[in-house]
């Protein structure tokens with residue numbers, strides 16, 4: 452049931468604090484500053500000896516994988532590549548001893564992701580699954596893995612699965628990091644930062660009505676750009692995907708600095724731009740991107756942290772979110788973008804739970 456919500460999608464957005472608490476339950480080791488993921492215990496040796504990681508997935512799960520790449524490289528110092536499963540399966544990827552493959556799939560039934568898993572196993576890799584659906588094909592065929600425990604996701608547009616996947620990847624990165632270059636002190640701090648995310652998401656959910664008001668201004672837009680840097684680049688991609696699949700408005704995500712290499716030509720008063728710009732070490736860079744958009748008449752919706760004072764001069768609307776460790780910022784910034792896409796789509800009269808041409812699990816290639 453929709454539990455009093457108008458749509459499953461909205462229910463699942465609001466369920467994120469609880470979903471993430473379930474994802475984390477019993478898995479964060481606060482005293483050691485590490486994580487315990489029982490489904491990886493049998494693969495301890497592989498985890499210890501790996502020298503390269505490939506993450507493969509489709510759609511939203513792929514964008515979670517992009518966040519995973521940054522997390523694992525930052526915390527564990529292990530090279531990570533992220534690849535679309537549909538590409539990986541057909542292009543003869545290089546897999547050598549020490550290469551570990553993660554497949555990410557909410558449904559555990561995505562045809563391309565399953566084929567990528569089998570291709571990796573054929574080439575001798577150990578494949579670990581990050582799945583939500585218990586007992587799904589990908590979960591069963593993986594050599595180990597981590598369940599999300601996010602609860603069933605009914606809405607076709609993935610929301611709580613994304614934040615839960617990123618949470619799992621943060622814990623995987625912490626675990627791998629502690630075996631390599633993360634100190635106990637850093638690990639403890641990071642484990643506590645992860646644990647705090649659900650209550651911080653609760654704060655953002657209170658902004659839903661405000662975001663609906665912003666959405667009203669953009670119901671008739673034909674295009675949208677989403678920009679973010681570093682950890683928020685995958686969030687820009689995910690935000691754009693969310694908007695296109697349920698509102699049918701064309702949207703593109705970009706790493707903010709890429710704008711000047713082409714997309715800036717599109718900017719005028721008819722091109723709303725969502726800029727994810729938390730106050731972090733790259734803030735001034737994003738701010739200069741914002742100025743460039745403003746100078747060309749673009750309309751700006753900014754998502755930033757509560758300590759930011761600069762953006763209100765440039766942005767048409769500013770959505771303030773709690774400030775967290777930069778590595779965990781995607782768990783925070785994804786939420787207002789889910790709400791923005793949801794409200795725009797509902798205001799356009801669309802069926803957000805069953806968008807046209809889409810199915811919840813893509814079991815054909």
Ligand code: F6R
Nearest residue numbers: 510511512556557558561608609
């Ligand atoms: C986006 C969406 C799709 C899925 C993709 C992979 O909202 O739902 O892009 O993320 O089809 O699905 P899973 O994770 O089930 O393999």
